[in-house]
Amino acid sequence: MMPTLALKNVNKTFGHDTNEVQVLTNVNFEAVAGEVSLVIGPSGSGKSTFLTIAGGIQTPTSGEVLVEDRSLLALTGKARDAFRLNQIGFILQAYNLVPYLTVADQFTLVDRVKKQGNLSATELATLLEQLGIAELIQQYPGELSGGQTQRVAIARALYQNPEIILADEPTAALDSDRVKVVGGLLHDLAKQHHKAIVVVTHDLRLQEFADKTYTIMDGHMTLS
Amino acid sequence: MFLALREIRHEKLRYGLIVGMIVLVTYLVFVLSGLAYGLAQQNTQALDTWNASKIALNSDANDSLSQSLITKQTTDKLSLTKHEAYVGQAGVVAKAKGQAKLSAQFLGIQENQFIYHRLTTVAGHKPTTNHQILVDDSFKDNGYRLGDQVTLNSLTGKYQIVGFTHNAKLSVAPVVYGTLPTWRALAHVTSAYQAGGIVSERSTFKGADSSLRTLSLSQFINKLPGYSAQNMTFSFMIGFLMIIAMVVIAVFLYILTMQKLPNYAVLRAQGIPAKVLVTTTITQALLLVVGGLLIGAGLTALTVSVLPFGVPLAFNVPLLVGVTGGILLTGVIGALIPVRIILHVDPVSVIGG
Numbered sequence: 309m310m311p312t313l314a315l316k317n318v319n320k321t322f323g324h325d326t327n328e329v330q331v332l333t334n335v336n337f338e339a340v341a342g343e344v345s346l347v348i349g350p351s352g353s354g355k356s357t358f359l360t361i362a363g364g365i366q367t368p369t370s371g372e373v374l375v376e377d378r379s380l381l382a383l384t385g386k387a388r389d390a391f392r393l394n395q396i397g398f399i400l401q402a403y404n405l406v407p408y409l410t411v412a413d414q415f416t417l418v419d420r421v422k423k424q425g426n427l428s429a430t431e432l433a434t435l436l437e438q439l440g441i442a443e444l445i446q447q448y449p450g451e452l453s454g455g456q457t458q459r460v461a462i463a464r465a466l467y468q469n470p471e472i473i474l475a476d477e478p479t480a481a482l483d484s485d486r487v488k489v490v491g492g493l494l495h496d497l498a499k500q501h502h503k504a505i506v507v508v509t510h511d512l513r514l515q516e517f518a519d520k521t522y523t524i525m526d527g528h529m530t531l532s
Numbered sequence: 533m534f535l536a537l538r539e540i541r542h543e544k545l546r547y548g549l550i551v552g553m554i555v556l557v558t559y560l561v562f563v564l565s566g567l568a569y570g571l572a573q574q575n576t577q578a579l580d581t582w583n584a585s586k587i588a589l590n591s592d593a594n595d596s597l598s599q600s601l602i603t604k605q606t607t608d609k610l611s612l613t614k615h616e617a618y619v620g621q622a623g624v625v626a627k628a629k630g631q632a633k634l635s636a637q638f639l640g641i642q643e644n645q646f647i648y649h650r651l652t653t654v655a656g657h658k659p660t661t662n663h664q665i666l667v668d669d670s671f672k673d674n675g676y677r678l679g680d681q682v683t684l685n686s687l688t689g690k691y692q693i694v695g696f697t698h699n700a701k702l703s704v705a706p707v708v709y710g711t712l713p714t715w716r717a718l719a720h721v722t723s724a725y726q727a728g729g730i731v732s733e734r735s736t737f738k739g740a741d742s743s744l745r746t747l748s749l750s751q752f753i754n755k756l757p758g759y760s761a762q763n764m765t766f767s768f769m770i771g772f773l774m775i776i777a778m779v780v781i782a783v784f785l786y787i788l789t790m791q792k793l794p795n796y797a798v799l800r801a802q803g804i805p806a807k808v809l810v811t812t813t814i815t816q817a818l819l820l821v822v823g824g825l826l827i828g829a830g831l832t833a834l835t836v837s838v839l840p841f842g843v844p845l846a847f848n849v850p851l852l853v854g855v856t857g858g859i860l861l862t863g864v865i866g867a868l869i870p871v872r873i874i875l876h877v878d879p880v881s882v883i884g885g
């Protein structure tokens with residue numbers, strides 16, 4: 309089966325000469341539609357770097373990033389924007405929401421920029437219900453707790469109805485019950501909606517929802 | 533538009549301050565421009581009503597009508613047509629019994645010539661004898677009435693106000709129109725002198741005599757005492773204000789943009805095109821500037837309506853359009869400065885952790 313998202317021999321170094329740090333070393337990775345792929349590693353191991361390269365926000369020093377067998381690195385900046393808007397749902401580690409938009413407006417903004425292919429109003433309502441944030445719709449991000457913010461961010465990413473969901477520590481601020489909800493949600497998205505889901509985390513509680521788990525240590529990735 | 537409006541709505545205080553600043557700058561620019569225009573008008577209004585295009589003066593008069601004398605001998609040699617008119621200028625202090633003294637500019641003209649024909653009265657009639665005068669209606673605002681007997685400088689005779697005319701100002705003083713013989717009396721010259729200058733409505737007119745120098749009316753106006761200096765001063769003030777406005781707006785927008793960069797980085801990470809964010813910033817700047825302009829214009833209108841009489845505040849359409857356009861342009865330029873930063877915002881910067 310063709311992987312939806314693949315990284316081949318990806319290396320990433322920051323800095324030059326004596327300051328050079330190798331953050332990713334020969335990373336090979338595949339995410340398939342219908343599966344949750346988990347990448348577990350300690351802080352500073354290169355998880356966010358990996359995820360941003362996979363999502364086309366950052367380019368690797370060497371190697372290839374393939375989306376449905378098309379090279380992401382060959383795309384122009386505009387085409388990569390469009391790719392992110394239409395095919396990728398990012399759940400970032402921090403600063404996910406625009407502070408001056410209410411929760412409802414966060415979704416409206418998506419509608420303004422991406423005119424089609426977003427969730428319907430009823431689908432959105434169901435999603436918000438599932439995540440337990442339906443009552444927060446008129447709040448500003450500043451009025452939400454860390455966990456609520458994270459759940460709104462998840463809803464926002466899913467709202468775009470992307471093929472690929474890249475999530476960076478989506479459960480960092482959540483208690484075990486909420487972790488189960490989010491884990492279950494991501495799992496269902498993979499199974500029922502045939503999405504490719506990639507979650508990087510150091511939260512071992514998510515392992516039970518994963519179809520496959522990679523471990524990342526000091527920039528080396530292994531499939532366990 | 534969506535992002536721009538939502539942000540303004542959420543950050544009312546911050547944007548309120550910017551609008552307040554734009555209001556003040558706009559207000560100042562409007563009022564200064566109005567003053568500049570008003571003063572410029574009071575320098576030349578009387579000349580404007582003549583609709584003339586050339587003036588010939590004595591070449592030794594340093595382009596000043598009040599210093600110029602032209603002899604009969606000279607004028608007899610010129611073949612003047614109905615498109616030319618004699619005029620003589622003298623500074624006068626007018627005084628009527630029971631009224632305050634008024635400094636004015638006396639203009640002696642001849643009854644059968646075009647300047648006389650061009651004059652319009654708002655009350656009374658034009659002078660027909662040497663002891664009649666037609667005066668600017670600001671005399672009326674100072675308490676003078678039709679029929680008042682006025683002394684001019686230290687001349688012994690009395691001059692009767694037989695009419696008022698509107699907008700007759702020269703060198704920011706009201707004009708008193710009278711006859712050439714009265715002018716001669718005021719200038720203490722004999723009838724060997726025909727006039728101070730010859731005004732023509734023809735652009736081809738030239739005072740064909742070596743003792744004469746012919747100027748276009750705009751050259752003549754620019755040589756009016758203090759006129760160019762005054763205009764230049766105002767132009768500089770308005771120019772600097774515009775530049776200051778631009779810098780301040782740019783700095784504000786720059787700081788605002790810097791504060792918003794994390795949000796913009798998130799939006800960029802989500803794939804929202806940089807174009808949308810740039811449009812948002814410029815829309816926002818325009819909204820702020822237009823809002824400020826409207827309030828500033830409103831304040832200016834209010835000022836004009838409560839201003840004490842005599843402050844020469846005047847506007848015309850080109851002036852208003854120019855000022856408004858200038859401030860709008862200023863806002864857009866100010867908004868363009870942070871655009872570069874927005875285009876280069878790095879989504880990775882917010883992702884770390």
Ligand SMILES: Nc1ncnc2c1ncn2[C@@H]1O[C@H](COP(=O)(O)OP(=O)(O)OP(=O)(O)O)[C@@H](O)[C@H]1O
Pocket residue numbers: 322323329331349350351352353354355356357358401510884885
């Ligand atoms: N732009 C950069 N310049 C230099 N070094 C960087 C840069 N970005 C990341 N690094 C380094 O790369 C390493 C991996 O960073 P990364 O953010 O990928 O870690 P992480 O696994 O996401 O950590 P965490 O769990 O704390 O979020 C870190 O040592 C970090 O200091």
Ligand SMILES: [Mg+2]
Pocket residue numbers: 355356357401476883884885
């Ligand atoms: Mg990280």
